[in-house]
Amino acid sequence: MKHLSTHDLRERGWTPAMIRDLLVTHDRERANELRVGRRDRRLESAVRLYREDRVLTAEASEAFAAAQDRARGAQSRAETAAATRRAAQETQAATVDALPLPALTRHPHADTLSQTDLWQHHLDGYLRWSLRDVADALTGLPRALVRAAQNRAFERYRQAVYALYGWADHASAGAGESESGRA
Incomplete structure (x- = not known):
């Protein structure tokens, strides 16, 4: 059974709020392979994994479509506000x-x-x-x-x-x- 990480979900257009509201909890965890710092330490936080079938079911729902529309609108408003702020600063x-x-x-x-x-x-x-x-x-x-x-x-x-x-x-x-x- 295939699992998707939070990073994978973000690439598919999920926001943290959508993950929290539509998938509620993760199905598995795995060690984080990301290494940071001079000593090449692993990050302590585990990667949260979600079953692909649950993700696909959620993506097919009306709630996902509505949440994605809200997220796009918020993104558009944030970009407009940032552009307006930059123009005013310049x-x-x-x-x-x-x-x-x-x-x-x-x-x-x-x-x-x-x-x-x-x-x-x-x-x-x-x-x-x-x-x-x-x-x-x-x-x-x-x-x-x-x-x-x-x-x-x-x-x-x-x-x-x-x-x-x-x-x-x-x-x-x-x-x-x-x-x-x-x-």
Whole structure:
């Protein structure tokens, strides 16, 4: 007599609630063959097995069809909610791109200071702006979106400082070349 594991049932479209409600209890258990960790330990939880004939009988029932329709509807609603949430988060992260940069003025001793010293001077202004305005705009977003928005804000600020002093922008030129080189 063939048995199906919980994993097999999941692949056939069963949800944990459907298993609980329609099959109620499992028919057998076997040791879990899944190994985890550096020491290649077996998982302690046993695999629950369900007789195939019981599964087929349940799958032919009206209750299974109704439960599957409910599960599909819930899945669809969850996907829509996740897409809406992602879109809202991306819109919020994009507000950083519209934030005005802090006013930049040439250092009075720009002719005598090195590019590194001038950059350090302006970096302080960037940090204040970033901690005040940029951080406020990114509150509550996932780390990856925050990091990407912060990187874009830094790049905008860096380009503005480079333009202020007329420095050659090797970082942007190199990025453009590598992008066109890949195409």
